[in-house]
Amino acid sequence: MFHFMKDQIQAAKPSRRSFLKMSAAGVGGFILAASLPGASRKAFASEGDFAQPFVHIRPDNKVVVLIKHLDKGQGTATGLATLVADELDADAAQIETNFAPANVELYKNLAFGMQGTGGSTAMANSFLQYRTAGAAAKAMLVAAAARKWGVDAATITVSKGVVTSASGQSASFGDLAALAANEDVPAEPVLKTPDQWVYIGKSFPRVDVPAKSHGSVGLYGMDHQAENMLVAVLARPPRFGGVPTGFEAAKAREVKGVVDVVQVPSGVAVLATSTWPAIAARDLLEVTWDESGAETRSTDEMAKELADMTATKGISVPGSHGDAEAAIASAAKVIEVDYAFPFLAHAPMEPLDITVFFDGEKAEFWTGSQFQTIDQMVSSKILGLTPDKVTINTTWAGGSFGRRAQPDSHYFAEAALIAKARLEAGNAAQPIKVVWTREDDIRGGYYRPMVAHKAKVGFDDKGQVTGWSHRVAAKSIMQGTAFEQFAMKDGVDATTVEGIGELPYELPAFQTEVHNAKTPVPVLWWRSVGHTHTGFVAETMMDRLAKEAGEDPLDYRLKRIKNERLAGVLKLVAEKANWSTPLPEGRYRGIAAVESFGSYVAEVAEISFREDGTVKVEKVTCAVDCGLPINPDNIVAQVEGGVGYGLGAVLRNEITMTDGEVDQSNFDTYLPLRMTDMPKVEVHIVPSTEAPTGIGEPGTPPVGPAVANAIAAAKGEWVTVLPFSRHGYA
Amino acid sequence: MSVSVTINGTSRIIDADPETPLLWVIRDELGMTGTKFGCGVAQCGACTVHQDGIPIRSCQTSLQDAEGTSITTIEGVSGKAADAVRSAWEELSVAQCGYCQSGQILAATALLSETPKPTDEDIDAAMDGNVCRCATYARIRQAIHVAAEKMEA
Ligand code: FES
Ligand code: FES
Numbered sequence: 001m002f003h004f005m006k007d008q009i010q011a012a013k014p015s016r017r018s019f020l021k022m023s024a025a026g027v028g029g030f031i032l033a034a035s036l037p038g039a040s041r042k043a044f045a046s047e048g049d050f051a052q053p054f055v056h057i058r059p060d061n062k063v064v065v066l067i068k069h070l071d072k073g074q075g076t077a078t079g080l081a082t083l084v085a086d087e088l089d090a091d092a093a094q095i096e097t098n099f100a101p102a103n104v105e106l107y108k109n110l111a112f113g114m115q116g117t118g119g120s121t122a123m124a125n126s127f128l129q130y131r132t133a134g135a136a137a138k139a140m141l142v143a144a145a146a147r148k149w150g151v152d153a154a155t156i157t158v159s160k161g162v163v164t165s166a167s168g169q170s171a172s173f174g175d176l177a178a179l180a181a182n183e184d185v186p187a188e189p190v191l192k193t194p195d196q197w198v199y200i201g202k203s204f205p206r207v208d209v210p211a212k213s214h215g216s217v218g219l220y221g222m223d224h225q226a227e228n229m230l231v232a233v234l235a236r237p238p239r240f241g242g243v244p245t246g247f248e249a250a251k252a253r254e255v256k257g258v259v260d261v262v263q264v265p266s267g268v269a270v271l272a273t274s275t276w277p278a279i280a281a282r283d284l285l286e287v288t289w290d291e292s293g294a295e296t297r298s299t300d301e302m303a304k305e306l307a308d309m310t311a312t313k314g315i316s317v318p319g320s321h322g323d324a325e326a327a328i329a330s331a332a333k334v335i336e337v338d339y340a341f342p343f344l345a346h347a348p349m350e351p352l353d354i355t356v357f358f359d360g361e362k363a364e365f366w367t368g369s370q371f372q373t374i375d376q377m378v379s380s381k382i383l384g385l386t387p388d389k390v391t392i393n394t395t396w397a398g399g400s401f402g403r404r405a406q407p408d409s410h411y412f413a414e415a416a417l418i419a420k421a422r423l424e425a426g427n428a429a430q431p432i433k434v435v436w437t438r439e440d441d442i443r444g445g446y447y448r449p450m451v452a453h454k455a456k457v458g459f460d461d462k463g464q465v466t467g468w469s470h471r472v473a474a475k476s477i478m479q480g481t482a483f484e485q486f487a488m489k490d491g492v493d494a495t496t497v498e499g500i501g502e503l504p505y506e507l508p509a510f511q512t513e514v515h516n517a518k519t520p521v522p523v524l525w526w527r528s529v530g531h532t533h534t535g536f537v538a539e540t541m542m543d544r545l546a547k548e549a550g551e552d553p554l555d556y557r558l559k560r561i562k563n564e565r566l567a568g569v570l571k572l573v574a575e576k577a578n579w580s581t582p583l584p585e586g587r588y589r590g591i592a593a594v595e596s597f598g599s600y601v602a603e604v605a606e607i608s609f610r611e612d613g614t615v616k617v618e619k620v621t622c623a624v625d626c627g628l629p630i631n632p633d634n635i636v637a638q639v640e641g642g643v644g645y646g647l648g649a650v651l652r653n654e655i656t657m658t659d660g661e662v663d664q665s666n667f668d669t670y671l672p673l674r675m676t677d678m679p680k681v682e683v684h685i686v687p688s689t690e691a692p693t694g695i696g697e698p699g700t701p702p703v704g705p706a707v708a709n710a711i712a713a714a715k716g717e718w719v720t721v722l723p724f725s726r727h728g729y730a
Numbered sequence: 731m732s733v734s735v736t737i738n739g740t741s742r743i744i745d746a747d748p749e750t751p752l753l754w755v756i757r758d759e760l761g762m763t764g765t766k767f768g769c770g771v772a773q774c775g776a777c778t779v780h781q782d783g784i785p786i787r788s789c790q791t792s793l794q795d796a797e798g799t800s801i802t803t804i805e806g807v808s809g810k811a812a813d814a815v816r817s818a819w820e821e822l823s824v825a826q827c828g829y830c831q832s833g834q835i836l837a838a839t840a841l842l843s844e845t846p847k848p849t850d851e852d853i854d855a856a857m858d859g860n861v862c863r864c865a866t867y868a869r870i871r872q873a874i875h876v877a878a879e880k881m882e883a
Contacts, residue, residue, distance in 0.1 A: 073827030073864045205823075212828030213819045213835060215764020215804030220829060223763035231758075256747060274758035276750050279770075349768055349776065349829040349863040398766075398829025399863050438769040633823060637869070641826055644865020667773035667861060675857045678867035 053106075054133035055084055056098075057141075061161070061174030063090050066100040068107035068126070069117040070370045070404065072348070072397035073641075074696035075206060075634040076122040080130050082204040082631055086197050087134030087189075090173065091161035097207050099394035102372035102387075114373035118405045118525065120597040120694020123630055127692055128191075135189035137180075144179035145171060194689065200630055208396065221367035221395045222353040226431040229355070230259055232418055233278040233435055235285045236267040239660035240445055241294035241520030244268050244287050252281035260427070261285070264417040266410065271418075275435055295520040296660040299450065303340050306452035306517055309473035310338070314513035315491040317472075319502030322509025324458075327467025331458025335548070337541065339455075340721045341533045342654030344448035344526055345441065345670060350398025352411050352436040352444075358419040359429035362389040365412065368397025370404035374482065378409035382416040401645065402525040403446060407481035410446075410522075411436075442670050443662040447655055448526035449474040451533045453500075455541050463548040467509035468541075472497055472534075475523050476516045491516065495525060499534030499701075504595060505542065505560040521657075527645055528697040531596040535701030536650075536708065539592035540718050543709045553591055553709065554579055565625050566595055568686055569602040573623035576684050577604035587618065590709025594701040598693035599626040600686075603643070605679075605706035609714070615729045617647060617679040617707055625686035627693045635695050636683040642699025643681050648673030650704035652725035735796045737762075738806025748794035753777045755793050756803060764804035764832045768861065775860035778833035779803050785840040804832035810881055811842040818877035826864035834860050838874050847878050 056064040065084045071077040077097045085095050100107045107115045110125040138158055145163045146153040148171075155166035164170040194201070211219060218224065237243065247268045249261040257277030262269045268287050272278035328334055354367035356379075363383050369375045369392050380390045397404060406412070415434045423429060436444065451474040458466045476493035478484050487494060492514055494501075501512050526532060546556035554574050561567045570593045574580070583589060586608050593602035606619045620643050629635050652671050656663045664670040704722075711729060712718045724730045732745045737760065746759055756765050756779070768776030770789045777788040780802040788801075815838045818824075825831045834857070841848055841856040848856070853874050862870070 073825075075826070206825070208828060209820050209823050209825050212825040212831050213816050215762075215832045217761075217763055219763075222767065223757075225761055225763070274754065275767075276747075276754040276758070347863060349774075349827060349861070350766070351768075397827065399827040401863075438771070438774075637823065637826060637866070640868050641865045644867060645863070648865070666771050667769045668771060672774075672861045672863060673865055673867075674859075674861060675867045675870070676854045678865065678871075681868050 054130060055088070055137045057137065057173050057177040057180070059174050059177055061094055061172045062096050063088065063094050063173060064096045064098055065130075067097050068100045068115060069109070069122045070099070070368055070394055070397055070400070071208065072368060072370070072400040072404065074122070074638060075631065076117070077208060078204060078206045078634065079123050079630055080126055081207055082199045083127065083130035084134035084137075085204065086199040087131045087192060088138045089158040089160065089198070092199070092205055094161050094173070095207065102369070102376045102390070102392040104373045108373070114371070116371040116373060116405065118370065118402070120599065120697045122694065122696075123692050124598070124694060131191055132189060135191050136186050139186045139189045140180040140183040141173060141176050143183040144176045145169075148176070148179060201628065201632070203633055204631055206634070219396045220350055220398050221355065222350050222398070222435070224355045224366040224395070224433060226355070226357070229431040229433055230271045230273065231275045231278045231433050231435055232269040232271045233275070233282045233437065234267040234269045234414070234440070235282055235287050236440060236444065237289050237291070237294065239291055239294040239296060240522065242289040242291045245290045246288045248286040251284040255281040255284065260422065262418055262421050264414060264421060266414045269418050269434070271422075271432065278435070279437060293520060294660060295657070298658050298660070299343065299656045302450055302519060303452065306450060306473040307338060307340065309515040309517065310452050310454035310471040312515075314471055314473070314515040317492050317497045317501040317512040317514055320511035322467065324467035324469040324509040324511040327509045328456055328458035328469055331466050332461040333459045333548075335457050335544065337455045337544070337720060339453040339533070339537050341451040341536075342656065342722060343450045343521065344532075344649055344653055345655055346399075346401040346403035346446075346526055347441060347670060347672065348397070348399030348401055348403055351438055351441040352403070353433060354411050354415045355431055355433040356415040356419045357429065357431040358383055358416065358423060360423055362391070363416070363419070364391040364393065365415070366393045366395060368400065368404055369394045370397070370400055371406055371409070374407065375409045375412045379412045379416040382413055383420055401527040402529070405525060407483055438667065439665045442655070442664050442666060445522040446524040447521065448532055449477065449496075449523040453533065453537045455537065457541070457545065459548055463550060465507050465545055468507055468511075470500060470510070470512040471515070472500060472512065473515035473517055475519055475521070477523050477525055477529070479516060495530045497534065498530035499594065499596065500538055503538055504563050504566050505557065506562055507560070527642070528596055528700040531594055531697075531701040532646070532649075535592070535594040535596070536704045536722075539594065539702065539705035540708050540712070540720075543590070543712060544718065557593065563595065563600070565600045566593055566602070569593060569600045569623040569625050572684055572686060573602040573604050573621055576623065576682065577606070577621035579604065588710045588714040590706045590711070590713055592702040592705035592709060594698070596698045596701055599624065599695060599698040601639070601698045601702050603702040603706045605703065605710045607707060607710040607714070613728050615651075615707065615711060615724065617677070619680040619682065620703060620706065622681065622683045622699065623686065624683060624695070624699070625688055626695045626698065627688050627690035629685050629688070630692050632685055635685055638695045639683045639699035640681045642697065643703045644673050644678055646700035646703040647679070647707065648677065650707065650723055651677065651730035652723045654723050733793050733797045735793070735798070736800040738802055744793060746793055748792060750793050751789050752779070752791045752793055752796050752801070753788040756788060762803055762805050766829055766832055768830065768833075773861070774830070775833040775837060776830050778836040778860065780807065780836060780840060783840070783843065785837050804836060807836060807839055811877070812839045814877040814880040815839050815842065815873070818873040818880060821876065822869050822873045824866050824869040824873050826866055830860060830862045830864075834862065834870055838870070838877065841874065842877055842881060846881055848874060
């Protein structure tokens with residue numbers, strides 16, 4: 001997501017002046033912080049000041065790296081710890097991580113200007129910041145050791161967490177922490193040159209794997225426990241846009257453990273002393289709904305509306321060149337291809353959850369917050385507090401795929417409203433955990449938008465393209481949110497058209513138009529956002545164009561490609577997948593390449609067909625260029641997972657509605673990818689010294705079109721209406 | 731009403747509605763949060779525990795059905811297969827978000843206890859009920875093979 005903000009990463013590099021400031025804090029520990037402009041050293045040390053740091057070294061010799069991003073499985077905590085550990089020359093075993101508190105000044109994403117995680121920006125925006133924090137900490141440890149031993153700092157070396165002088169003295173980081181806290185923060189700590197890196201580009205153990213392999217207590221928001229805590233489960237409107245007008249709760253209140261029933265704008269909450277009674281009692285509520293503003297159409301009707309929109313002229317998307325319409329009008333041959341993409345739920349393994357404690361003066365939340373700044377602002381407003389009175393304890397998240405990155409912070413708002421209503425009704429302040437069941441998650445909206453595309457391409461008599469006119473229709477993700485003013489220009493939402501406003505291939509004339517559809521169904525970014533559909537369209541169209549020209553799909557692309565790095569991954573994947581070698585009988589392959597979020601990924605899918613006609617994806621070979629590979633094994637893991645996530649969706653996922661009500665409710669109707677569906681995935685990383693870019697999302701877009709192209713290689717027909725299960729392929 | 735169940739080797743008397751799913755007893759009453767809630771309808775395996783050594787879905791097992799049996803959760807699972815599985819899981823960095831992994835580890839441990847040298851088909855059969863939305867399946871498969879080798883060594 002936030003592709004549009006990508007360019008700001010470079011522009012937003014922290015200025016040295018305001019960058020690092022040291023402060024003493026804790027007992028005998030020392031802390032390094034990116035400081036508030038003008039903040040004094042004292043300010044950081046004072047009690048109750050939440051302006052906390054990136055690096056904390058404890059007397060017990062542990063180095064705690066403060067993680068400003070949410071880690072929902074993409075490995076960011078490990079990545080940021082790697083940067084600090086390397087510059088600090090720490091031993092991997094002494095590194096721990098903690099999630100940073102909500103503090104926009106200290107912990108903003110330098111690509112967004114607010115604290116938040118998304119758009120595969122975590123490593124890119126932090127690369128210099130976290131290395132600098134590690135380098136400064138090392139310089140201060142060295143200075144402290146020099147002072148203590150009375151030696152020249154230049155004679156001191158640091159390796160694997162041990163500080164040593166030329167004359168033989170040595171000390172651990174923990175030994176020196178208290179002294180180092182008194183040293184000045186170097187204005188310009190010297191960063192290592194790439195040849196000096198010990199972890200970056202090599203390997204660093206994942207910081208979370210041991211805890212996650214032992215079922216450790218309290219890792220996730222869902223696991224939060226507290227004395228006297230209530231659990232809330234809500235009956236939410238059956239149709240999007242509905243609001244509760246009243247309820248009958250006599251039966252619900254009879255369930256042992258139920259404490260209260262509270263109506264809020266998003267639904268009616270049953271509060272109980274534990275989770276099960278709340279779930280059971282929720283089903284006994286009778287709620288009346290005002291559905292005057294609700295979506296009552298079926299998804300078939302919505303799909304038709306979108307398709308109809310693409311038949312008319314829309315808003316021009318920047319990036320057009322040439323006169324595509326004129327070229328098509330005088331073409332020897334014209335093809336017109338309509339695509340239809342369904343709503344998709346993110347369905348992270350951990351359904352949403354959030355715990356709130358509000359006592360009228362201050363509030364505290366525990367959850368996998370992904371947009372801390374917005375979550376803090378929205379909830380503080382509801383609770384009548386200043387943002388500094390709202391503490392957010394970010395937990396590990398059991399997946400997100402975009403779901404927790406909330407422009408409207410709806411799940412924070414809901415929890416805040418419940419807590420506020422309880423307090424206003426005269427109840428004592430109590431922690432309240434709002435738990436979403438899987439049904440609430442699947443039926444809860446914030447879907448990948450439903451999208452229609454229409455591609456109209458003209459050819460000359462040799463099958464060469466003369467012009468391509470394209471239209472997209474979807475509900476905008478940004479419109480109506482706080483991001484609209486930055487993210488929409490002249491009616492064009494970049495997240496709707498990213499990847500199709502301009503193609504990475506040289507074509508004589510090309511233009512795209514967009515229509516913004518309206519529906520009360522809330523939509524959101526879903527792992528790789530617009531590229532989930534634009535990548536599919538662009539890369540299946542490229543195969544069609546190659547066929548019209550009578551050329552090999554790989555050669556066709558390479559001959560016209562404008563971007564060297566995209567060409568690089570295409571060539572690499574072709575070589576690794578033996579593109580030019582014929583396949584055994586019954587096997588077919590397809591290729592696709594998509595640039596997203598500044599990273600380049602090409603994939604070759606090799607498929608066969610089962611006896612029942614369904615597709616078995618045997619193997620996906622991937623080539624990845626995400627700049628400097630900080631942690632190669634994590635890149636491989638993210639691409640493996642990204643391929644699986646994208647494949648599961650194109651095979652058989654769709655949210656459909658009948659008269660506005662969602663037809664799916666759980667994993668028995670919204671069928672997840674399983675072990676038996678998982679292809680072999682082989683990932684090849686392009687060695688690079690370019691600035692690092694993200695990898696959480698870019699593995700996802702190419703898999704759908706690669707498989708669709710493989711199906712077309714077998715059957716001569718491209719799937720244009722998703723998912724594949726609609727055509728008997730899954 | 732109280733029900734007696736052995737959890738991770740300790741016998742416990744639990745005072746809760748006997749219809750309560752074991753999942754919520756383990757998580758809310760006993761405060762052991764390693765066993766996860768993923769779907770509540772026997773579709774994902776996040777809630778997998780062992781009942782007398784057999785993997786079951788604790789979201790579909792009532793407290794009453796667990797009466798008198800021995801339940802093992804991620805917090806308590808141990809022995810040759812469990813140790814091999816954990817060490818393979820760490821070696822290959824299997825977990826991404828990790829939310830499904832308690833269930834995966836219990837399912838894999840049960841598989842290896844029964845079938846110390848599983849084939850890919852055995853793995854498909856044993857693991858297909860355990861969903862991983864991060865799609866760590868390739869590493870899960872590989873880690874099971876690695877764990878099998880570790881058990882032999
Ligand atoms: S929570 Fe029990 S199978 Fe999903
Ligand atoms: S590791 Fe995230 S669901 Fe399996």
